[in-house]
Amino acid sequence: GAVVSQHPSWVICKSGTSVKIECRSLDFQATTMFWYRQFPKQSLMLMATSNEGSKATYEQGVEKDKFLINHASLTLSTLTVTSAHPEDSSFYICSARTGRTDTQYFGPGTRLTVL
Amino acid sequence: GNSVTQMEGPVTLSEEAFLTINCTYTATGYPSLFWYVQYPGEGLQLLLKATKADDKGSNKGFEATYRKETTSFHLEKGSVQVSDSAVYFCALSDLRRDDKIIFGKGTRLHILP
Numbered sequence: 001g002a003v004v005s006q007h008p009s010w011v012i013c014k015s016g017t018s019v020k021i022e023c024r025s026l027d028f029q030a031t032t033m034f035w036y037r038q039f040p041k042q043s044l045m046l047m048a049t050s051n052e053g054s055k056a057t058y059e060q061g062v063e064k065d066k067f068l069i070n071h072a073s074l075t076l077s078t079l080t081v082t083s084a085h086p087e088d089s090s091f092y093i094c095s096a097r098t099g100r101t102d103t104q105y106f107g108p109g110t111r112l113t114v115l
Numbered sequence: 116g117n118s119v120t121q122m123e124g125p126v127t128l129s130e131e132a133f134l135t136i137n138c139t140y141t142a143t144g145y146p147s148l149f150w151y152v153q154y155p156g157e158g159l160q161l162l163l164k165a166t167k168a169d170d171k172g173s174n175k176g177f178e179a180t181y182r183k184e185t186t187s188f189h190l191e192k193g194s195v196q197v198s199d200s201a202v203y204f205c206a207l208s209d210l211r212r213d214d215k216i217i218f219g220k221g222t223r224l225h226i227l228p
Contacts, residue, residue: 004158006158032214034214034216041221041223042220042221043204043218043219043220043221044159044204044218046215046216049214049215093158093159095159100210100214101210102147102164102166102208102209102210102216103161103164104216105161106151106158106159106160106161107158108157108158109156109157109158
């Protein structure tokens, strides 16, 4: 139980294009989803927190107009990287939880490469 | 603010060796403590957790004890396997404070056959 999937697992795009990453909770209802960014050999950096049906809360320094987050249902959240540039290349990981617990379930991650 | 410090890697051991990865934390409240594992190319998996002082989390032969007096949560395993090669993250979370998980920088573990 408590499986979180992400799609795609990897994506390569040209500079200036937009990319959408999906995060799904497969066997539970995710009232809250989190989006992280991980640079090579570094820890996870929280980008934003989203509650179903509400606007996402972004961490300081994260551009909300560049990283659009939608959490329209209890099983799906999407992260759209708009007008991607090479510096946006990274490993993006989502996590989800049900209710207000301290346990988050993580997706397998999406590797984004912007050429 | 809350923070987590863990030993830098990489750590290289031979198979069947004893493993310790040190982790200490700073927190103003009463956080839960976690160890997550990340295998190559994958996301994080919860390895074990402890929610209060003196609790011991354990899973797959790994153990960690929540030590409030030393603010530590060291990860141990008596006999490592090649399949344990991964990056290990110590983390804390305090829901009384906010929804965030604070991660350490991660320790890369290599197990040699």
